[in-house]
Amino acid sequence: MPPHHLSVDQTISAQPQPQVSQPEMEQAVRTLLLGLGEDPDREGLRDTPKRVVKALQFLTSGYHQSLDELLNGAVFHEDTDEMVLVRDIDLFSSCEHHILPILGRAHIAYIPNGKVIGLSKIARICEMYARRLQVQERLTQQIAHALQGLLKPQGVAVVIESTHMCMVMRGVQKPGSWTVTSSMQGVFAEDAKTRQEFMSLIRHSPSFHS
Ligand SMILES: Nc1nc2c(ncn2[C@@H]2O[C@H](COP(=O)(O)OP(=O)(O)OP(=O)(O)O)[C@@H](O)[C@H]2O)c(=O)[nH]1
Numbered sequence: 311m312p313p314h315h316l317s318v319d320q321t322i323s324a325q326p327q328p329q330v331s332q333p334e335m336e337q338a339v340r341t342l343l344l345g346l347g348e349d350p351d352r353e354g355l356r357d358t359p360k361r362v363v364k365a366l367q368f369l370t371s372g373y374h375q376s377l378d379e380l381l382n383g384a385v386f387h388e389d390t391d392e393m394v395l396v397r398d399i400d401l402f403s404s405c406e407h408h409i410l411p412i413l414g415r416a417h418i419a420y421i422p423n424g425k426v427i428g429l430s431k432i433a434r435i436c437e438m439y440a441r442r443l444q445v446q447e448r449l450t451q452q453i454a455h456a457l458q459g460l461l462k463p464q465g466v467a468v469v470i471e472s473t474h475m476c477m478v479m480r481g482v483q484k485p486g487s488w489t490v491t492s493s494m495q496g497v498f499a500e501d502a503k504t505r506q507e508f509m510s511l512i513r514h515s516p517s518f519h520s
C-alpha cells in the first residue's frame with residue numbers, strides 16, 4: 311500500500327529497514343550518471359554515488375525514527391490552558407514526486423489539556439516527518455495528528471509555508487511561489503476566534519532574531 315494510504319498510527323511508527331544493499335544503491339546512482347551522459351569514473355564523480363546515497367539516506371532518515379524515541383519522555387503534566395506556539399521552524403523536506411527539496415517553515419501551536427511537551431520536541435516531530443518523501447499536505451497533517459495523539463490537547467494548529475524546488479528549478483519554473491497548507495484540529499477547527507488568534511500570532515514579526 312502506498313504510504314499516503316497508511317493510517318495515522320502506522321505513519322507514526324518507524325518504518326522497516328530497507329532490503330536493498332548499499333552497493334546496489336550506489337550502483338543505481340552510477341547508472342543514473344551514465345544515463346545523463348556523464349563519466350562516473352572521472353575524478354570529481356568517483357565518490358558521487360556514495361555521497362548521493364549518504365545524502366538521500368540522511369534526508370529520509372525520518373523513516374527510521376519513532377515518536378517514542380524522539381520524545382524521550384518529555385511530556386509533562388501542567389495545569390495551563392493557554393496557547394503554546396512555536397513559529398518559524400525551518401523546514402527542509404523532499405517532494406515524493408521528484409525527490410527535490412521543499413524549503414520553508416512551519417508554525418505549530420496547541421492548547422494544552424493537562425499536558426505540555428518539551429518545546430524542542432515540537433521541532434523534532436516536524437523534522438522526523440520532513441525527513442521522509444512527502445507532499446506538503448501530508449506532512450502538515452502528520453505533525454498535527456502526532457501532537458493530537460500524544461497530548462490529547464484542546465486543539466492543534468499547524469501551518470506550513472514552503473517553496474518547492476520542483477516548481478522553481480524545473481517544470482512550471484515559478485521561483486516566487488509559496489504553498490501554504492494548514493491542519494486545524496479541535497478548538498482551532500471549531501472556534502474561529504482561537505483560529506484567528508493563531509493566524510495573527512504567526513503573521514506578527516518577532517522583535518528580535520537570534
Ligand atoms: N499537492 C502537492 N503536489 C505536489 C507537491 N510537491 C510536488 N507536487 C506536484 O506533483 C505534481 C506531479 O505532477 P506530474 O504531472 O505527474 O509530474 P510532472 O510532469 O513532473 O509535473 P510538472 O511539475 O507540472 O512538470 C506536480 O503538479 C507537482 O507540482 C506537494 O507537496 N503537494
Ligand SMILES: [Zn+2]
Binds near residue numbers: 405407474476477
Ligand atoms: Zn516535486
